[in-house]
Amino acid sequence: MSQLVLFAIDICAVVLLVFGLYFPRHRRRDLVVAYLGVNIGVLAVASALSASNVGAGLGLGLALFGVLSIIRLRSTELDQHEVAYYFSALALGILGALSTTSVWLSGGLMALILAVMFLGDHRRLFRHYRHQILVLDSAITHHAVLVARLEQLLDARVHAVSVQRLDLVNETTVVDVRYALPDRALIADPSTSTPSGARR
Structure with a gap:
């Protein structure tokens, strides 16, 4: 039951990250599907690996390798804040798949990621x-x-x-x-x- 709660929290968090923070500020439509796909993909793969005999470290390594490959082999240029959103979507997916941690801990860490992205990418920060x-x-x-x-x-x-x-x-x-x-x-x-x- 806690796993389903984490899934729901992750979906709400990535929707808030993409549609509440990124798109209203930067208006780049092509990265919306990228962030959603990375989050749900990592959530699905990490959940499947956590339910098998494969170690969590291997699953995390594969997820990081996949995202780094996407960023390294990209066909269009990404700004540093867009890379930060990539890793935020990735981190939310991993936290949503970790059934070994409590719901409160994972939910709190997801909220921390959203808060950091809200403040760090705010237009009034270093606006000069x-x-x-x-x-x-x-x-x-x-x-x-x-x-x-x-x-x-x-x-x-x-x-x-x-x-x-x-x-x-x-x-x-x-x-x-x-x-x-x-x-x-x-x-x-x-x-x-x-x-x-x-x-x-």
């Missing part, structure tokens, strides 16, 4: 900080000059700059820049405000 790859129409070799040029262009404080490509022939510089916007830019940027009826 941005990351972009820019192509400048001049070749800049001096680091201080490059930072000053980027701060002027972005109207922001640059924290880190990495030159990806410096083309002295075509006079271009490709940079990976991490910067923080001032408060006035956040007020003027509509993407940082929550529309009426929108969720974060």
Whole structure:
């Protein structure tokens, strides 16, 4: 009976993770079925292995190997927060299949995962900080000059700059820049405000 309760808790947790947190924030439809499939697949495989003579460690290793293979051999690029959602869906499935732990412990750990994802992926957390790859129409070799040029262009404080490509022939510089916007830019940027009826 406790196993069925864990199954139900896992399904509720992954539905909340996908439809309550991920999709309203990121709107990537193709990953919805991926997260649901990973969770239910791991739940089914881990439950079958726990009922057999195969060790739980082997089952966990196979599940982790499967998810890592999916992420490593992906055909489309994933951001780091999307990888975090992958592992959250995986962890929820494993917790839902562990009949050796109490329902309260597994349910509490699932709630902890959801709480961490809610807070860690919240748009108000470090909302000043941005990351972009820019192509400048001049070749800049001096680091201080490059930072000053980027701060002027972005109207922001640059924290880190990495030159990806410096083309002295075509006079271009490709940079990976991490910067923080001032408060006035956040007020003027509509993407940082929550529309009426929108969720974060």
